[in-house]
Amino acid sequence: MTAAYSETVQQHIAARTGMPRELYTSPELYEAELAAVFQRSWLYAGHVSEIARPGQYLTVASGDESVIVARGNDETISAFYNVCRHRGARLVDEGCGSARRFVCPYHQWTYRLDGSLLGAPRMGKDFDPAEHPLPTVAVEVWQGLVFVNLAADPGPGVGALFADGEAVVAPFALAEARVAHTEDYLVAANWKLVWENAQECYHCMANHPEFLKAFDLASINEPDWRECDVQRSDDRRVQYAKLPLRSDAVSLTVDGRPAVAKLLGEFAAGREPYTVAIHLKPTVAVVCSPDYAIILTDSPDGLGSTKVRVSWLVHPSAEAGTDYDVDNLIKVWDQTNRQDWKLCERAQLGVRSQSYVPGPLAADEASVLDFYRAYAQLLADAGL
Ligand code: FES
Ligand SMILES: [Fe+2]
Structure with a gap:
């Protein structure tokens, strides 16, 4: 086995390009990732x-x-x-x-x-x-x-990994919430393409009309995400980002209005609304708005296939049909996700070509490099 996958990734980070074909097409690397990355990462269970x-x-x-x-x-x-x-x-x-x-x-x-x-x-x-x-x-x-x-010695716990941004998430009182809906998706793309897609919004304008009804793309598409209030833990696997919404939007929904009448945690008592995304790469992403949260989990299902599960959390006493409509609740993420999966599958088809040479990343894709850094860290930690 090549002992230097992490070095290859580092070279592409330095050159600010995408990753090369072999990182998406090598069965050997895929098997190594399962053992060295996923069996040593915290997996969201429920x-x-x-x-x-x-x-x-x-x-x-x-x-x-x-x-x-x-x-x-x-x-x-x-x-x-x-x-x-x-x-x-x-x-x-x-x-x-x-x-x-x-x-x-x-x-x-x-x-x-x-x-x-x-x-x-x-x-x-x-x-x-x-x-x-x-x-x-x-x-x-x-x-x-x-x-x-699954690791015998898992290293830092989830609480320790997320400690830096816990205060941003605590007001949503996720522990008191309940699951309103769960959706499973099967994406015909390598798991890394799914994460890369989730990192950047360079593709959003052309692909996510529903998402952009509430999301303020002009703010996020800055070369440096710090301008939109990103906090980072020292651990590259962990990333927090307060997501900018349009000035008239209070929730990440198709119309910017809450999809659930009963707001979560402190937002019910009038706390200033905000939306925050938290990533624990390479397995879970959480996005919290004042009225609902989603938990998105990625798990590899083969070299070119990824299972994604999304759960929607709402206030414990919110009732379907009275306080929210399930279709309206899930609409923005369900549609955005399905649009994203098609893009990931399209990328999967292309990166397998012998002609594929990774091109330069746009300034708007700087955050893809964050994923590469996290990935390189995971590989290096595993001696890959
Ligand atoms: S009782 Fe479980 S395999 Fe026999
Ligand atoms: Fe997307």
Whole structure:
């Protein structure tokens, strides 16, 4: 394996160009990224409201891995591999549900909500269930968002990574919110193309009419994002940006008006509205407006395929049909996302060509370099 993918990325950062073809087309690099990047990154699993009661669980997948996140009878949230300790069967199907315990469908080994083995049929008196728990996975809840990390030593926790900008997010009281809608997308593009697209708005004018009804492109399309109040943690994976809205807009919606009658957290009490985006590259992006938030997760699903899940959070007592209309709530991001996926898929088709040589980035794309820096850091940390 080439030992210098991170150096290649650094060279392209220095030259301020896109990344070369091999970074999108190498199966070897893709496999290395799964192991070295995604299995060492914090993955968004779900919102606490989705596992509010003992016995409620959800699963989160990354590459070949699947993890169960469950709330126990003592309210503790545990995470463990969704792989039976007997002969490896997938314990529960992907998704969410409620269970008193997890019974493997194959031979009925039975696990508690914390992943410990309760019992196994006819294994004899020398068999000790305590010796066969499901392997645990690091789990952390930050602002009501549940994250897992497959690394044995995950390094800094989510709270530590996000600490710099916590005060910007806290007023939205995301921990008290609930999930109003979730949408899954499959994008026929390498995961890095999806992130690159999310970093820049050079493409917005020609492609995102709904988004630009509230978003103030003139402010964001400055060569230096600091002019629109970006804060950065020292860790390149983390990025905060207050998003500029048009002067008459209070929320990032198709008409700039709140899509939900009940505002989140402190905004219900009259706090000055703002919209903020937070990235934890390469797995999750959060965008909060006063009335709703979205959590967007990217997970690779092959060299040229990316699964994206978007969840919309609203005030816990906001009711569909009364306080908001689901179609109106999701419209701006659903349409913008679908427009973006088409662009990513178009880029995927092109970067695979032997003719592709990365061109210079526009000043408006300076933030793409931030993604490259984060990516180079992830590769270098993994010795790639
Ligand atoms: S594989 Fe699960 S009980 Fe046999
Ligand atoms: Fe876009």
